[in-house]
Amino acid sequence: MILDAQPDMAVVGEAADGAAAVRAAAELRPDVVVMDVRMPVMNGIEATERICATLPAKVLVLTMFDSDEHVYDALRAGAGGFLLKDIRRDELADAVRVVAAGDALLAPAVTRRLVEDLVRRPGHGVVPRLAAWLAGLTDREAATLRQVARGRSNAEIAEAMVVSEHTVKTHVSHVLGKLGLRDRVQAVVFAYESGLVVPGDPAD
Template structure:
């Protein structure tokens, strides 16, 4: 199956380089290029791509605004590209519906891999990275923590709620399976149910949901207090 991609970057040389790398792959086709966020959204509407690579800083509508619109109007997966690696940009991109976040100095093989991962519906950030970003954001936020949103989480079974809790702490499927003493296949089923019932696109949004509903308080350690090793990219559902 050919992966259809839209590439958006306001720097022509950068955009051309990205297109060249992707077009060299037999399973990837760049269906459109865009120089700003408005053009990127229009290209997604016209071509219905599988993945959109979006630069964060672009004139007019920036990449994050484009990502938000694309996520609302289509099933296209978005991967953000930037030379800036601040937590604020990453969190805003994830909030907007991005499936991943890459710096422009990423290796070409990793860029191609990221597109393939996004196209099959997986996340591009290790759960531990997403957890760190959400913790730092909530610690900086001036607003008080929201109470547990039981109305939203009541759709989950007890085991699914526990799975969401462990997702929020950054555990991989294998780590969750070990904690719950079940198979990885069972964990994958639980994760899928959590995403479906809560209307989430991927496990990165599940991490954010675990914090925003108050299921996890920022900085609260996982059960047992053990440290978590960073999971490799990608983090699969």
Template sequence: MSMPFPTPHADDETPPVRVLLADDHPSIRAGLRLLLETAADIEVIGEAADGAVAVQQAQSLRPDVVIMDARMPGTDGIAATRQIAQASTGEVLMLTTFDLDEVVFGALRAGAAGFLLKSADPQELLDAIRRIAAGDGVIAPEVTRRLLRTFVADEGAPVTGTDAVTASASGRSPGSPASVADGTERAFGELTPRELDVLRALGRGLSNAQIAEELMISLATVKTHVSSVLAKLHLSSRMQAAIHAREAGLT
């Protein structure tokens, strides 16, 4: 789901990626800050020890990326991610020691733009921050295969958003083929053919650069289409769009 990209270099014309750290362990925040401060193109602008403070900090500081721990006292990382994604006050990279399904899927459904384990290499984390700030999504290799296997569209696939509401209102089970088909026809009917192509590509885990190459359009055009897809489907992140596409059988 992720591919290595050349590491960008900071220059006078490119502002640094502004990062907010949210973790309840001071030592982990300190370690992350030390690591991120080694990169000239990344700037730590704030820290939070729990989810509620992270939401407040995101609102006031407007970071490019929020590095969010999953499990914190009070408002946990997944709930905080949902609030930040809904308010569009930053892109969230979930960074946790837990690769349990409920954490992975909960984070992505909440609107996280990426998911990494704390065991990730430093360069992997730095690259993930840059990619998310550029509009791409990142998933830890350790959970990618499980994620794709879980969201292969079939009769037992879970659905959320428009499809879940449709199924509930109609009395059908959320995973039934009829509910998925009906929800797809209604929700995706607002998308243009090109936006549907972009949604399919998101479902396959392609980055913006890969989508631009495959569809032979500019990177700026890809970003415009992605934004339009998210707005029309009432989604908070490209990861939610990817899940939506796979659940609807578009990939």
């Protein structure tokens, strides 16, 4: 109801479980799929992975951090954004627009959950292969990636680095291109796995 009421959106389908969501996405070819994490038959993580592997659709995941432990897995599956289920109506509509435009949506609360999950995982540490790729970034690009990994918006990064938002967008684009990353969500995962940002360190 919320999304269908928007003048620039149309809800083309609904699904009661993950498997049905995969089938509906393949048939209806939506621009954005709003995916719950916990669903019957097939959970939202597996459904996200299947959709992202076969379709150009962006996936926006809904999660409750008090109960869900799958943020990292969903990121690796290809989710382009995360929302908390208690968001306001206008925030939901805005989030769909952001993801539809090709930008990633990663709230600071999601970043914190991601870091916590990374720390808990067995064998957590720097991945040398990823760390080596950082050598291809300029100092400014690396600094921008650190800011992105903190969950900061382009406006917040521009203020912190004393540059324009356009410059930040350029740096982010170069970072994604050089590292072969799809979006800002993957950039956050890369920053922690490569050791560029270490959980527990004070923010830049």
